[in-house]
Amino acid sequence: MNEGRPLLEVRDLKKHFPLRSGLFGGASGHVYAVDGVTFAISKGETLSLVGESGCGKSTLGRCIVRLLEPSAGSIVFGGQDISHLGRRQLRSFRGLAQIVFQNPVSSLNPRKTAGAAIGRSLANFSGLAPKAARARLDQILEQVGLAASYADRYPHQLSGGERQRVGIARALATGPQFIVCDEPVSALDVSVQATVLNLLADLRDELGLAYLFISHDLSVVVHIADRIAVMYAGALCEVGPTDAVLAPPYHPYTEILLSAIPSPEPGVEHPRIRSRADPAGVDRPTLGCCFQNRCGRKLGRICEDTTPPMVDAAPGHRIACHIPIAELRTARPVLPGRQSPGALAG
Secondary structure (H helix, E strand, C coil), rough: CCCCCCCCEEEEEEEEEEEEECCCCCCEEEEEEEEEEEEEECCCEEEEEEECCCHHHHHHHHHCCCCCCCCCCEEEEEEEEEECCHHHHHHHHHEEEECCCCCCCCCCCCCCCHHHHHHHHHHHHHCCCCCCCHHHHHHHHHCCCCCCHHCCCCCHHHHHHHHHHHHHHHHHHCCCEEEEEEEECCCCHHHEEEHHEEEHHHHHHHCCCCCEEEEECHHHHCCCCCEEEEEEEEEEEEEEEEHHHCCCCHHHHHHHHHHHHCCCCCCCCCCCCCCCCCCCCCCCCCCCCCCCCCCCCCCHHHHCCCCEEEEECCCCCECCCCCCCCHHHHHEEEEEECCCCHHHHH
């Protein structure tokens, strides 16, 4: 991670969706998809945002690139608050911050070739003459591991991995400094996931990119993440360096996510930690810890009445939990086969 002022600073960001009901569609409540999230990402750094489906990860990523309007909070990019930019200013920002979507099938126009998809980004942001733009298009395709001939192919003529490479190429065409990778490998075969992850890591190192890498799978993010942020019910419950988050002490929710990872060794199993209730979202408590209904180590009234503050578990590693750090460190052993990121990678 680079020193100095962060490239991106998210401060107390919130996104609440109204629940409509009745004859006139009045708001009867809200879904707190993102509820007071704060973090920073430096140039050249990858922060992985992990959590179960429905916890608000994708909503947070879309708010950062302003595909969704935040309800409150601020987003500071390169020292400028971009939370409320007008359309003209927002256009300049979007040349610097891009997104790679989860499903390459739905994110590409089936009636447009790969070259047209990438070329539109070049036309909007590069200002290159047609001949130079074509040369740049070929260069970008080469960067993502595709031959220049792929520019003439339609999405249905590409494999899943090739379509995602086109999606990455389209993001690169604007010359970004920061990319939100929203579950970029979850729709791909396991055999293809590693090649796309390696591509993203190589592009980061080559171009100095910063990533917010969104995933529900800790065994995937360990390959690319400098730091991990664990999200539950719209809030962050743990943030820290990858090595620290994958070893005690960790939040009880992180513990559940870790226990869900299959063992990398055939025939070797480890105990699965079962939560006490259904996943987050609908029944989120209005007071206290957002994880209290599922936590098997709930302390009582303090968890019910008081939102836990972020406390330091180690330098750069913070956990939001009322359980003392010493107990989080010693209450449970490291899960079998999870002593290190290398063990997770298999």
